Amino acid sequence: MANSPTGDSVITRVVRLMSAFDRDLPSMTLSGLARRADLPLTTAHRLVEELVRHGLIDRLPGGELRPGMRMWELAARGSQALTLREIALPFMEDVQAAVHQHATLAVLDHGSVLYVERLSSPDSPLDAAHIAQRMPLHAASSGLVLLAYSSPEFQREVLAGPLEKVTPETLTDPQLIRKYLAEIRQRGYVALPGIGVTEWTGIAVPVLGPGNGIAAALNAIVPRAEANVPFVVPALLTAAHGISRALGAESRHPARRP
Amino acid sequence: MANSPTGDSVITRVVRLMSAFDRDLPSMTLSGLARRADLPLTTAHRLVEELVRHGLIDRLPGGELRPGMRMWELAARGSQALTLREIALPFMEDVQAAVHQHATLAVLDHGSVLYVERLSSPDSPLDAAHIAQRMPLHAASSGLVLLAYSSPEFQREVLAGPLEKVTPETLTDPQLIRKYLAEIRQRGYVALPGIGVTEWTGIAVPVLGPGNGIAAALNAIVPRAEANVPFVVPALLTAAHGISRALGAESRHPARRP
Structure with missing residues (x-):
C-alpha cells in the first residue's frame, strides 16, 4: 500500500x-x-x-x-445503525409523546457511547448527545447501562481507566462505578444528574438483542431541575421492551396463562 | 497513489x-x-x-x-443529510400523524434521487424508498419534483437519457416529462401512480432552502388503490413550507395585513 x-x-x-x-x-x-x-x-x-x-x-x-x-x-446502506434506528424510531416517538423530553438511542462502539438516533424536545436547548457524537462510557447514563450489561473483562478494562472528569459530577472512582453497575443490573435503569452535561439528567434503560445480549441503551435527557424519574422510567422500560422484542430478544417476563 | x-x-x-x-x-x-x-x-x-x-x-x-x-x-458527523433530517423530522412526524402513510425526504445527488429520511406507516409493506437508497429522477415522484425545480441545462441533460423503464408506467418520453415538469411548477405538487413501484402512488412537493433554491422533495407513498390525493397534498404542502422556513427559505406567500 x-x-x-x-x-x-x-x-x-x-x-x-x-x-x-x-x-x-x-x-x-x-x-x-x-x-x-x-x-x-x-x-x-x-x-x-x-x-x-x-x-x-x-x-x-x-x-x-x-x-x-x-x-x-x-x-448507511449496509449499516446496522440504520437498521437499529428504523426498528427503534416508532418506539422512541411513543416515549416522546408520553414524556415530552429528548430521547436518544446509543450503542457501545470501540469503547465509547455512540448516539445513533435522537428525537428532540422542540425548542429545548441541549447541545449534547447529537446523532453520531460520542461520549466516554462512564460519563453518560447510556454508557453506564451499556457497561452494566457488558462482559466482566470489558468492565475491568474500562474501569482500569483513564476515567476523564467530563463535569465535576462525573463518576471517576472505579469502586463507586461498580456499585452503580450492580444497581443498574438489579433495577433495570439508571438516573444520574450532571455526569455528562451539568444541567441535565440522563435516564437510561437497556435494549436487548437476539440471545438477550445488550444491543443499545434507550435514554431520556431531562433538565435536572424537572427530572421526574418515576414518571419517565416506566415509559422508557415499555419502549425498550418493545424495541428488544422487535430486535429478536426473548421476553424476560413471559406471559403466563392462569 | x-x-x-x-x-x-x-x-x-x-x-x-x-x-x-x-x-x-x-x-x-x-x-x-x-x-x-x-x-x-x-x-x-x-x-x-x-x-x-x-x-x-x-x-x-x-x-x-x-x-x-x-x-x-x-x-454522518459533518453530513448535510443529518442536518436536513434533523430539521425535517418533526414536520415529517406531523405529516404522518395527519395522513398515516409512508413519508420520505429525498435530495438530488449526482443525478439521482437519494432518500435521506423515511418514516414508515406501521405494518404497511413497502419495499422501496429505504433510507440511503437511490432511484432514477424520472421514475419517482420525488425525482420529478427535484427535476422540475432544477436548471434548464440540468433538465436537458437528464431528458437526453437514457430513461430506463423501471415499471410499465415509468415515463420515458422526454416531451411528456417536460409537460409534467411544467405542471409541477404550476401546481406545486405531483401525484403519479406506479412510475417507480407498480402498486404505489408517490405524492411529492418541493422543499426550498436559502435563496429559495430546491433543497429536497417531501413525499408521501400511498397504496395506489387508496390514494386520497386531495387529502394528502395540503398536509405535505404545510409540512414542506415549515421545513423550507426552518432551512432559511423566504416565504413565497408573505402574510399581508389587511
Missing part, C-alpha cells in the same frame, strides 16, 4: 481527512482541511481531488469542501 | 469494497466481499485488514464482515 514519508497509508490519510469535518465545522477550505488533518497541502489536494471524483467529498460553489452524500450513502 | 495492476487507486478499491454491502446483503465473508467488489482475494484481504483496524469494517464473531459504525460516524 502506498505509504507517505511518515508511513501513513492512503486509508489512514483519508480517515484523517474525513475526521476533520464535524458538526461544528461541516465545511472548510482545502488549506483548512489539510491543517486540521495534519497533512501536507499537496497530499491533501491530491486525495481530495480523488474523493471529489468519487462524490465522497463535495466542492461547494464557493470552493469550500464538505463530506459528500455518497460517503453517507456508502456508510 | 498506489495503483493496482489494473490502474485502480486505493480509494477506488475501498469504494468498491464498501459498495458491495447493501440493505439485502449487509454482511458477508471475505471471499464473498472480494467477489462482489471484483478484487483479487489477496488485495481484498489486505485492504479489509486495514479497514477493520480503523473500525470502518467490523468482523463479526463468525468471521463475516460488515460496515463498521465508525464508517457511519465519519460520514
